[in-house]
Amino acid sequence: MEALKKNPAWKGRRGPLVLVIMDGVGYGKYKDGDAVADSKMYHLEAIKAKSPHTKLKAHGTAVGLPSDADMGNSEVGHNAMGCGRVFNQGAALVSQSIESGNMFKGQAWIDVISNVKKTGGTLHFIGLFSDGNVHSHLDHLKAMIREAKKEGAAKVRIHILFDGRDVGETSALDYLDPFEEFLKTENSGSFDARIASGGGRMWITMDRYGADWSMVERGWKTHVLGEARQFGSAREAVETYRKEIPGIIDQDLKEFTVAENGKPIGTIEDGDSVIYFNFRGDRALEITAAFEEDKFDKFDRQRRPDVCYAGMMEYDGDMHVPKRYLVSPPAIDRTMGEYLAATGVRTLAISETQKYGHVTYFFNGNRTGKFDEKLEDYVEIKSDVVPFEQRPWMKCAEITDTVTQAITSGKYDFIRLNYPNGDMVGHTGVYQAVVCSMEGMDIQLGRLAKAVDAAGGILVLTADHGNSDDMFEHKKDGSVVYKDDGSPKAKTSHSLNPVPCIIYDPEFKGDYDNTELNEGLGISSIAATCIEFLGYLPPEDYDTPIINLKN
Ligand SMILES: O=C(O)[C@H](O)COP(=O)(O)O
Ligand SMILES: [Mn+2]
Ligand SMILES: [Mn+2]
Known part of the structure; x- marks a missing residue:
């Protein structure tokens, strides 16, 4: 990797460049429900x-998603900001691979199918059960079930994670x-496909960044060991839990197994095959480790079945996890982090656990490691393990404590941080908590601005996608949906809204036009913009910077 060239048009600043990603903070379309x-x-x-400030696109094709009906998300958003270009992302790549038939010609698919045909075992699918297109899509699951039947798999069991978040x-x-x-129409004398277990995605299986391994342990017990409350069907489980826990939303639904005569119908056994059908990696790596790792100390697996395991994608490009995957991930190369390390730029990346991997792993194109141990510091502030509507301020003050010290220390040229509040609290759907989270974060923005003033740096405020703005x-006509009790129906998912880009440069030297920014750009333009603020020429194929330097 070549170093970036100095940009003669840049006049330099005393202090560092601080990039703030306010996760899930966009510009709302509707007045009602715009908590920002x-x-x-x-x-x-x-x-x-x-x-100077502008709006940036953060959804749909602007971040590599199949269509502009797709809301943005953290993975594609941080990939775009960190990599300076737009790559076709997992959602699109998996659909294309299914349409072209390439998925079913690949070695991973051949392995999982031939394994169960040889052993007479069961083919299991585990994954997020919705069409959210953030981690998974039900159409992918259905296509794989149809193909498995066609190729002679006899028994399929599906382990579903209720969404309610995307x-x-x-x-x-x-x-x-x-x-x-759909299963009814597929099932026949020689093909038996049934839902076997499940639960809410924020209660079992889909933890990320090691925030709460007990979620994965509950998932393991449910899907693999069949140790969860028994029901006659998944529907019965949903209805029962909703009755027993008033107000519960899907992402928090408790775990269940479907059982017959007191016996769960789909435990995972030696000789079976397992496909984890989420394409996104952050909430796939932990359950994958439980299946794949020989030495595993996160919880007691009790029994680890000898299965043929495949992930939908390669979830970690450094560590090559999982060993077997159905679709190759986007070939994200030459990220901004890699260039900066090659150029000698001293960097700090920081967030709390829930978003730590976003500013490191996602920002670096889905790679866990650093590019340069000496030049880069990655800091994780431990997140609370509580429902975030109970602590909407999360760790934004602690993140800011470290960042303000880092700004003052003179140790870094570039600091990037993620405040999770707008997103993590936005996903709870609790309006008052979201307002509190925004006001808590705002206090920290004030502290950052003060530190940047004193150091003579630059602050760029932006976001990866909207959430708390919606x-x-x-309804389609723009009116609010109300519940039976007269209160507005909460929206827990991300929005399609644009996000801010605000450039605070207290020691502006006239080296760019600060009266007019380039308009109509997407968040992938953040990378080239940051590179210019650091005094270098962006790689030619990076998307247009937001500022215009004067020559
Ligand atoms: O994983 C999640 O929490 C949601 O599906 C998406 O949120 P994120 O893309 O902001 O992480
Ligand atoms: Mn996000
Ligand atoms: Mn989110």
């Missing part, structure tokens, strides 16, 4: 009033009923 606009963000407003908060049955119908469900 509804919050008192005095510091953000004051910074904005003094600074789709409507209580939409589980909208997916479950049609899927059971907290109510709306």
Whole structure:
């Protein structure tokens, strides 16, 4: 990797460049439910009033998703910001691989199918049960079930993780009923496919970044060992839990197995095959480790079946996890982090556990490691393990403590951080908590601006996608959806809205046009913009910077 060339047009600044990713903070489309606009963000407003600012696209094709109906998400957003270009992402790549038939010609698929045909074992699917297209899509699951049947697999068991986070908060049955119908039409004398176990995605299996391994342990017990409360069907489980725990939303539904005569119908046994059908890696790596690792100390697996395991994609490009995968991930290369390390730029990346991998792993194109141990520091502040509506301020103050010290220390040229509040609290759907999270974060933005003033640096405020800017469900005509009790129906998923890009440069030297920024760009333009603010020429194929340097 070549070093970046110095940019003669840049006049330099005394202090570091600080890139702030306000996760899930966009510009709302509707007044009702825009918790960002509804919050008192005095510091953000004051910074904005003094600074050039624009809106950036953060959804759909602007971040490599199949269509502009797809909301943005953290993976594609951080990939785009960190890599400076837009790559076709997992959602699109898996669909293409299914359509072209390449998935079913690949060695991983051949392995899982031939394994169960040889052993007479069961083919299991585990994954997120929705069409959210953030971690998975039900169409992919259905295509694989059809193909497995065609190729002679006899028994299929499906382990479903209810969503309610990338789709409507209580939409589980909208997916479950049609899927059971689909299974009915596929099932025959020689083909037996059934839902065997499951639970809410924020309760079992889909933990990320080691935040709460007990979730994965519960998932393992449920899917593999069959140790969970027994029901006659998944629908019965959903209805029972909803009755027993009023107000529960899908992502939190408790674990269940489907059982007959007191026996779970789909435990995972020696000789079986398992496909984890999520294409996104952060919430796939832990359950994959439980299946794949010989030495494993995160919880007691009790029994580790000898299975042929495949992930939908390669989840970690450094560590090559999982060993077997159905579709190759986007070939993200020459990331900004790699260039900066080759150029000698001293970097700090920091967030709390829930978003730590976003500013490291996702930002670096889905690679866990550093590019240069000497030049880069990665800091994780431990997240609380509580429902975030109970602690909406999360760790934004602690992150800021470290960042303000880092700004003052003179140790870094580039600091990037992620404040998770707008996203993690946004996903809870609790409006008051979201407002609190925004106001808590705003206090920290004020502290950052002060530190940047003193150090003579530059602060760039942006986001990876919207979420807290769109907290109510709306009908097609724009009116709010209300529940039976008269309160607005909460929207827990991300939004399609654009995100801010605010450039706070207190020691502006006239080296770029600060009256007019380039308009109509997407968040992939953040990379070239940061490279220019660090005094270098961006690689030619990076997307256009947001500023125009004067020559
Ligand atoms: O994994 C999650 O929490 C959601 O599916 C998406 O949120 P993120 O893309 O902001 O992480
Ligand atoms: Mn995000
Ligand atoms: Mn999110």
